Amino acid sequence: MLEYTPDRRLVGGLRLPPQKARSTGLAIKRGLRPTRLILPLAQHRSPPAQPLVAVGQRVLRGEVVAAAGSVLGANVHASTSGIVRAIGESLVPTLTGVESAPTIVIEADGKHESVDFSANLPWPGGRNAQLARLRDGGIVGLGGAGYSTAAKLGAVRPCRILVINGAECEPYISCDDMLMREAPEQILAGARIIAELLGAEQCIVAIERDKALAVDSIGQAVQPEGDPPLRLAELPQIYPAGGERQLIEVLTGEEVPAHRYPSDLGYACQNVGTAFAVYRLAAYGEPLMTRIVTVTGHGVVAPQNVEVPIGTPIAEIIAACGGYREGVRRLIHGGSMMGYALPSDALPVAKGTNCIIAATAEEVREDYTEWPCIRCGECASACPVRLQPQDLLIAARASEHAGLDALGLDECIECGCCDVACPSHIPLTEIFRRAKNAHSLHDELRREERRREADSGKES
Amino acid sequence: MEFPVAPSPHSPPTAPVPVIMRRVLYALAPAAIVYVWFFGTGFIVNLSVAALTAVLAEGAVIKLRGRSTRHSLRDGSALVTAALLTFAIPPFVPWWIPAIGAAAAIVIAKQLYGGLGKNFFNPAMVGYVLLLVSFPVEMTQWVPPRMGDIDYQRLTFVQNLNYSLTGRLPDELTMDAVTRATPLDLVREGARAGQPFAAVRGGSLFGDFGGRGWEWVGNFIALGGLYLLYMGVIRWHIPVAMLAGVLVPATLLYFIDPARFAAPGFHFFSGATLLGAFFIATDPVSAASSARGRLIFGGGIGLLTYAIRTWGGYPDGVAFAVLLMNAAVPLIDRYTRPRIYGRS
Numbered sequence: 001m002l003e004y005t006p007d008r009r010l011v012g013g014l015r016l017p018p019q020k021a022r023s024t025g026l027a028i029k030r031g032l033r034p035t036r037l038i039l040p041l042a043q044h045r046s047p048p049a050q051p052l053v054a055v056g057q058r059v060l061r062g063e064v065v066a067a068a069g070s071v072l073g074a075n076v077h078a079s080t081s082g083i084v085r086a087i088g089e090s091l092v093p094t095l096t097g098v099e100s101a102p103t104i105v106i107e108a109d110g111k112h113e114s115v116d117f118s119a120n121l122p123w124p125g126g127r128n129a130q131l132a133r134l135r136d137g138g139i140v141g142l143g144g145a146g147y148s149t150a151a152k153l154g155a156v157r158p159c160r161i162l163v164i165n166g167a168e169c170e171p172y173i174s175c176d177d178m179l180m181r182e183a184p185e186q187i188l189a190g191a192r193i194i195a196e197l198l199g200a201e202q203c204i205v206a207i208e209r210d211k212a213l214a215v216d217s218i219g220q221a222v223q224p225e226g227d228p229p230l231r232l233a234e235l236p237q238i239y240p241a242g243g244e245r246q247l248i249e250v251l252t253g254e255e256v257p258a259h260r261y262p263s264d265l266g267y268a269c270q271n272v273g274t275a276f277a278v279y280r281l282a283a284y285g286e287p288l289m290t291r292i293v294t295v296t297g298h299g300v301v302a303p304q305n306v307e308v309p310i311g312t313p314i315a316e317i318i319a320a321c322g323g324y325r326e327g328v329r330r331l332i333h334g335g336s337m338m339g340y341a342l343p344s345d346a347l348p349v350a351k352g353t354n355c356i357i358a359a360t361a362e363e364v365r366e367d368y369t370e371w372p373c374i375r376c377g378e379c380a381s382a383c384p385v386r387l388q389p390q391d392l393l394i395a396a397r398a399s400e401h402a403g404l405d406a407l408g409l410d411e412c413i414e415c416g417c418c419d420v421a422c423p424s425h426i427p428l429t430e431i432f433r434r435a436k437n438a439h440s441l442h443d444e445l446r447r448e449e450r451r452r453e454a455d456s457g458k459e460s
Numbered sequence: 461m462e463f464p465v466a467p468s469p470h471s472p473p474t475a476p477v478p479v480i481m482r483r484v485l486y487a488l489a490p491a492a493i494v495y496v497w498f499f500g501t502g503f504i505v506n507l508s509v510a511a512l513t514a515v516l517a518e519g520a521v522i523k524l525r526g527r528s529t530r531h532s533l534r535d536g537s538a539l540v541t542a543a544l545l546t547f548a549i550p551p552f553v554p555w556w557i558p559a560i561g562a563a564a565a566i567v568i569a570k571q572l573y574g575g576l577g578k579n580f581f582n583p584a585m586v587g588y589v590l591l592l593v594s595f596p597v598e599m600t601q602w603v604p605p606r607m608g609d610i611d612y613q614r615l616t617f618v619q620n621l622n623y624s625l626t627g628r629l630p631d632e633l634t635m636d637a638v639t640r641a642t643p644l645d646l647v648r649e650g651a652r653a654g655q656p657f658a659a660v661r662g663g664s665l666f667g668d669f670g671g672r673g674w675e676w677v678g679n680f681i682a683l684g685g686l687y688l689l690y691m692g693v694i695r696w697h698i699p700v701a702m703l704a705g706v707l708v709p710a711t712l713l714y715f716i717d718p719a720r721f722a723a724p725g726f727h728f729f730s731g732a733t734l735l736g737a738f739f740i741a742t743d744p745v746s747a748a749s750s751a752r753g754r755l756i757f758g759g760g761i762g763l764l765t766y767a768i769r770t771w772g773g774y775p776d777g778v779a780f781a782v783l784l785m786n787a788a789v790p791l792i793d794r795y796t797r798p799r800i801y802g803r804s
Contacts, residue, residue: 171471255801255802256802257802257803258800260802324461328463329464330463330464330465330470331463336468336469336470336471337471338468341464341465341467341470342463342465343462343463344462344463345463357470359470362472363470364466364470364471365466365469365472369476369531371477371535371576372477372577374576374744374745375577375744375745375747375749377744377749380749380750380798386798386801387800388749388797408800411801411802411803414468416468416469419473420472420473421473421474422474423474423477423479424476424477424577429467429468430467433467
């Protein structure tokens with residue numbers, strides 16, 4: 001396989017204990033049969049999907065139960081067969097946190113009866129038809145963002161570089177690693193399909209160097225011929241090198257300007273899980289019904305990766321991994337840096353759920369004793385965006401909006417590096433998150449004010 | 461099952477401020493022992509007075525400011541200030557010297573600005589400079605190192621303590637009998653009198669590079685500094701830049717005129733060069749915060765130290781250099797701020 005040499009090292013970032021070995025000892029557990037599904041209809045940057053089924057109706061595995069809310073959304077499919085029991089609202093995990101959002105609840109009948117997927121074959125020719133098929137197939141980014149893949153790919157034109165993101169830099173998460181070990185051909189086939197759809201000039205699979213088995217497996221699976229040739233880039237192990245903007249910087253040396261997207265520069269980043277899902281759709285007609293979830297932490301009996309039907313309550317996958325150990329203090333959705341705490345394990349696995357950590361006391365921060373900022377600058381050294389968190393902190397506490405703009409609050413990616421590096425244990429990430437909300441509110445009020453002034457000017 | 465929630469990140473954070481302060485104290489301990497071995501027990505008396513005063517002053521002001529003394533005193537920063545001040549002052553002084561120095565450092569330089577993290581100037585250096593300009597006689601009561609002067613009779617701990625508390629020397633001794641000029645003083649006077657450096661440094665107060673004894677304290681200060689670097693308490697930029705700031709002009713001028721200018725090795729091991737580079741200039745609160753800024757900050761301290769020693773009115777210049785560069789930090793920080801990702 002052709003190798004691609006990254007352009008530079010990540011500025012800032014942290015070398016964190018990976019905490020991944022615990023969940024990579026066992027092969028991916030397959031064949032989990034949920035008793036109940038809670039299918040989230042909420043979609044990132046698009047209105048929720050619209051239910052197509054009625055309470056009491058029987059649905060089959062792979063049947064569309066809700067249609068994309070807009071062209072930026074994706075369809076939602078039943079991931080097992082059963083009876084629709086409720087259509088309403090409940091708590092679901094989203095990109096940014098737990099929200100009350102529309103859901104369809106299905107009681108599984110245990111038969112696991114599927115629709116005929118061959119109806120979705122063959123994979124069509126032509127960009128628009130393919131994008132429509134991705135939307136119909138319910139494909140969204142499986143790296144965590146959950147943004148419609150059709151919408152994301154549709155925005156890239158022309159595509160210079162397609163990056164298949166297997167960096168998986170955040171501690172604990174190992175679902176991409178395991179998928180790369182077990183299904184490299186299918187991931188690469190998916191990468192080819194996406195590259196062809198985009199007409200990509202280059203395609204790079206990026207993996208952090210510490211995932212030696214995944215690197216070997218992908219390296220051996222690749223067929224060197226093909227247009228564009230697939231290339232493998234090994235990245236140094238540092239968090240958050242797998243963040244989209246950071247990954248592009250590391251690979252190409254180019255920065256995505258503020259308020260613009262990678263697609264504006266001709267870059268497309270797709271998670272390896274998404275590439276796998278695209279392959280399943282194109283080759284077998286299977287819509288997105290399952291995903292790999294890392295179930296880990298000291299608080300779970302048998303940490304491992306599980307292929308989980310979307311909508312399965314988290315309690316059921318924990319049970320499939322042997323249940324909880326004593327002393328679980330926090331249930332985390334996602335990794336330990338950017339993931340969020342779940343109030344309950346009754347919440348379902350959503351399309352963006354890559355990891356569930358049952359964390360014990362030694363794995364999480366519990367002491368929130370704060371010390372004064374000593375301006376040591378460790379936060380600034382750790383910031384991958386090159387912000388000065390110690391100055392942002394002062395501006396945020398003073399609600400000084402002009403200062404926050406100049407210091408680049410909007411550019412903060414909330415990766416949590418400054419927070420973990422801070423010897424004063426100041427919850428910087430949370431402070432910046434709140435400041436961002438207050439800041440956008442402030443901007444809105446200011447715009448409103450200006451509009452009113454302009455209006456009153458007109459009247460007089 | 462229900463679980464408590466908390467905001468991200470969930471990963472446990474790095475060692476907290478009190479642990480960092482403790483590490484600084486550990487790093488100073490070997491140098492303190494060597495200091496006592498070479499210069500006598502006055503150091504212990506001064507350290508006790510400075511530490512007690514610093515903690516009491518800190519507690520009193522925090523109380524006046526209506527803050528929690530239990531929390532603030534636990535950070536350990538007052539003890540670090542007291543220890544650094546003790547290294548800076550002569551070992552043989554009345555008790556009120558470390559007391560006034562520590563009180564000024566804590567109350568004026570630190571708490572009046574808002575406490576830990578808010579001060580612009582290095583507290584220990586403010587305390588030291590205040591003592592130096594107010595009590596020039598007491599602040600030059602240095603003693604020779606062990607073996608530096610064969611006629612010298614060292615005071616016992618009790619005699620030392622007695623002098624510190626009452627100002628009385630044993631009957632048979634005069635002040636001149638117990639104090640000596642430092643190597644930096646001798647080099648300075650030698651240069652004024654037109655004596656070549658090589659002749660001055662032939663005296664018994666001199667060791668291989670710097671002053672006898674002083675250079676050993678310096679070695680252990682550097683060892684402590686390496687420990688701080690290893691533990692990640694400090695980063696390399698300030699020490700390296702400050703040492704370069706001293707050594708580069710010292711080497712150049714020494715090669716141009718070795719008779720007039722002291723050798724770079726002498727500058728490296730004398731006075732507060734090493735203490736300044738590893739422990740004083742690296743005080744995070746009053747130093748520049750970016751890597752580039754720290755190089756400028758450290759380099760500036762080194763150059764100013766050399767300039768003050770060579771052409772200024774004081775034998776050593778680390779304290780003044782640090783304070784001057786402290787004043788420049790806001791400007792340095794402003795012009796060395798890195799470009800934010802994605803912004804032009």
